[in-house]
Amino acid sequence: SKFAMDKDVYQKDTQVGFTFTCPWFYDGYAFGGEPEYVKCASNLNGFFGNCNKLRICVHADEAYDAVREWFPASMIKMVPFESFYQSFKDGKCNVLSGLSIEISEAVVREKINSEDYYSIPSVWLSKVTTAAVTTEVDAEWSNFVKWVIQALFAAEARNITRENADSFTTTNVFGEQYQNMFRNAIKAVGNYGTILEEDPLTSLVPRPPIQEQNDGSTGLIYSFPFGEHSNVVGPEAAEGSVMKTIWDRGFIRCGVIIEENTTDWRLLGKEYCRALSASLFHGNASKVEFINVNSTINGYISLDRAEIDLLSGARVTLEADSKEPTTGKGFTFSLPYYYEDPQGESLQEGEFISGDSIGLVTREDDYPWSNFVFWMVPATFYAEEKGITKNLADEMPSINLFGKSLEDMYRHAIGAVGNYNEMYQKKWGVDGLSIMTRLGRNQLNRNPYGPQVKPMFSVR
Numbered sequence: 147s148k149f150a151m152d153k154d155v156y157q158k159d160t161q162v163g164f165t166f167t168c169p170w171f172y173d174g175y176a177f178g179g180e181p182e183y184v185k186c187a188s189n190l191n192g193f194f195g196n197c198n199k200l201r202i203c204v205h206a207d208e209a210y211d212a213v214r215e216w217f218p219a220s221m222i223k224m225v226p227f228e229s230f231y232q233s234f235k236d237g238k239c240n241v242l243s244g245l246s247i248e249i250s251e252a253v254v255r256e257k258i259n260s261e262d263y264y265s266i267p268s269v270w271l272s273k274v275t276t277a278a279v280t281t282e283v284d285a286e287w288s289n290f291v292k293w294v295i296q297a298l299f300a301a302e303a304r305n306i307t308r309e310n311a312d313s314f315t316t317t318n319v320f321g322e323q324y325q326n327m328f329r330n331a332i333k334a335v336g337n338y339g340t341i342l343e344e345d346p347l348t349s350l351v352p353r354p355p356i357q358e359q360n361d362g363s364t365g366l367i368y369s370f371p372f373g374e375h376s377n378v379v380g381p382e383a384a385e386g387s388v389m390k391t392i393w394d395r396g397f398i399r400c401g402v403i404i405e406e407n408t409t410d411w412r413l414l415g416k417e418y419c420r421a422l423s424a425s426l427f428h429g430n431a432s433k434v435e436f437i438n439v440n441s442t443i444n445g446y447i448s449l450d451r452a453e454i455d456l457l458s459g460a461r462v463t464l465e466a467d468s469k470e471p472t473t474g475k476g477f478t479f480s481l482p483y484y485y486e487d488p489q490g491e492s493l494q495e496g497e498f499i500s501g502d503s504i505g506l507v508t509r510e511d512d513y514p515w516s517n518f519v520f521w522m523v524p525a526t527f528y529a530e531e532k533g534i535t536k537n538l539a540d541e542m543p544s545i546n547l548f549g550k551s552l553e554d555m556y557r558h559a560i561g562a563v564g565n566y567n568e569m570y571q572k573k574w575g576v577d578g579l580s581i582m583t584r585l586g587r588n589q590l591n592r593n594p595y596g597p598q599v600k601p602m603f604s605v606r
Contacts (some may be wrong), residue, residue, distance in 0.1 A: 150373030156380035174270025178249035179241035203239035231257035301337035365589030369528035382549035388515035401454035415458025424562035485587035529565035
């Protein structure tokens with residue numbers, strides 16, 4: 147399913163949110179077709195010279211909305227998917243707009259059996275991310291699905307295939323009966339790369355760079371689509387919910403893990419707590435109490451006891467996400483906001499590196515609050531991608547998915563703490579002189595996009 151904020155938080159038709167895994171396929175809407183007119187479309191020129199003959203076929207509502215933003219309706223022809231490729235062959239349009247994989251040269255030539263000159267640009271109009279989706283009411287099942295997909299990513303990173311699947315790690319997190327769950331999944335379908343190679347559609351085209359494994363030398367900072375975020379109005383915070391409790395209390399309680407060598411992400415995590423404060427309290431980033439915890443385990447205990455509303459600076463791990471050993475509870479992680487440099491750890495084959503992805507953590511029993519925290523992270527990524535700084539915060543989109551009262555939540559957040567780069571480059575420390583160096587995976591993944599696949603756990 148297409149992964150976007152509206153489907154995750156509050157889907158208008160069902161009036162509930164859903165739980166999504168990490169995206170397993172990244173794509174975007176693009177143009178393909180006759181080179182002269184692809185150039186017109188890519189330059190957003192439908193008015194000058196021969197470009198006034200531009201005609202664009204689309205088959206999906208999302209593609210139509212993306213194209214309609216730039217071109218008049220008279221240039222756009224909405225057709226059923228069954229006749230999408232034939233319409234291009236019959237000359238009803240000279241450009242196709244759709245997901246880049248479905249309008250790739252190899253796919254189009256197979257569909258219409260043509261050798262006519264055809265081109266497709268490398269830049270996307272908008273992003274589309276695809277992920278597995280489950281209901282929000284069964285966290286254990288959602289976690290099970292999530293980590294099977296993560297295992298497929300990790301298996302490819304370790305060159306583990308069907309043939310040597312038994313070298314992958316086992317786990318008792320979901321019970322002894324499922325201790326071989328990862329091995330069995332890999333034996334059945336192979337690793338992530340195998341799936342792409344054997345899929346009837348993705349096997350037709352070269353593997354795009356964004357679908358490759360990220361080796362740590364390029365950025366993973368990448369926002370997800372918001373979807374229908376302004377026209378759909380979600381419910382206000384319910385009595386007894388974490389958000390309502392925070393409003394009644396008057397401030398957020400943000401747990402901060404204080405351990406050796408956590409300075410970079412600890413301080414960045416505090417900025418995210420300030421951003422959440424600004425979102426909830428109409429631009430006031432000071433409505434937060436920072437509560438230091440001397441270990442990650444004690445942080446989970448405090449979170450489970452509701453002594454804090456969220457925990458910052460925790461490493462994403464299978465155990466903590468699904469069944470943290472000390473509390474026996476699973477927790478919900480945000481999108482990672484910081485990636486550690488693994489620095490070449492030498493571990494036994496098949497052994498986990500216990501997470502080099504740092505995120506914000508909430509309890510699993512309040513989906514709206516977990517969603518609110520989760521989406522704050524990609525919102526700061528989006529702001530950097532679009533060049534929206536503190537001074538331009540009003541350019542952030544309005545969001546009504548958490549109720550009309552929080553419509554300006556991201557404008558308030560970015561206005562208070564800035565975009566991801568501004569947060570990252572802020573002067574830290576008691577002396578105000580230390581500046582974090584932004585390298586590797588903590589860089590922005592820019593269009594045209596580089597490798598975005600990164601297991602939340604790794605095997606070496």
